[in-house]
Amino acid sequence: MGKKDANVRMSLQTLRVLEVFLENPTEKLAGADVHQRCGIASGTLYPILLRLESAGWFVSQWESIDPASVGRPRRRLYRLTSTGLRRASEVFASFNRGVLA
């Protein structure tokens, strides 16, 4: 996929997005799910998701459903990678230590 393990500028919104994914690291979430959980507007949310994906922290894939049978379009689902899980955990651990990453 993208460049692995790249540095990502940590903003408050980025941290909130990561926090949502860290609640259940194996869960696949669409942008709408993330919005419902952390309340970040779409104008901020999708650029963050793309940045984290391009940095190798997330991977995304289309939902494996048949839109005709389900009656709705397929969604793009995001999931934490092992790199993303490690780096996000490091970032939050550094905040707990009182040191900015």
Place this chain on the structure above:
Amino acid sequence: MSQRNERSTQAESNGVSHWLIHHAAHRAPESLSSRLEEEWLADLGSRASALSRLRFAVGCCWATMVIVNDCPRSRVPEASPVAAARGFITLADRSFGYFSLRSGTLFLIAGLHAALFYGLITLSQTHGIVPSSILENRPLEDVPRAKVTLPQSLPKTWTITVPKPEVPVRPVLVPGDEVTAKAREELAEPYSPPPAVIPTHVVARVAGGPGAGFPDTADFYPSQSIRLEEQGVSTVRVCVDSHGRLSSDPTTVQGSGSTRLDEGALRLARAGSGHYRATTEDGQPVNSCYPVGIRFQLKK
């Protein structure tokens, strides 16, 4: 009737939202355009109210601007399933550090403005951009003088009280002043500064200390310290009157390292009251405080 109106309003807002998302997605980098449109339209379906959908669509327009800023069109490859992934690589290649593209553009614009401003100032100073007609000397036109009348209520004499300075002030000669003649007479005398006050008497002070009959240290050597072979010097501060008696309870200034020895030193200092040698000034005993070092040392 009202339900029909609501439905038509909802349909209109849905149409606007879809149009906005379609428009936003097409402004995104080509590699991401179709993906974003499908993703956003799918996520739009999770919004319940028409207003929420509209807000989401407007947010997508803003997201496109941010994404375009992150990933310039010139660097995004052609649209294809593989190209979308390459688009992410292009994104990842960008540095998300402190010096982003936006910051660079801002600095560039600020620099251009500064250069332009500096150039204009330099040009105006070198070639004189200011029209010469402004700089011509022109005679001043006669301006009618306004007649000023003083108010009649002003007092004719004033009394100013100035406190007499402690240091003599030298008068200043001003030509044409009426006081000049008198001041000149004063100045004829040579000015001598007041003599500095120099203390002529130096007090001969002799510090006091333990005097005759002062108790022996061995009598106050704690028995437990002797068993433990504790040794050291404890410094206590004593305040002694002119008769060699303690005027206040002595205090430990610097301990020996052993609490027992320090307490023994304090007991010794208290027991020595009346046997201290008072401090003298010019031979006369005076009240004073001074440190006394008490050494506890075992004899071998």
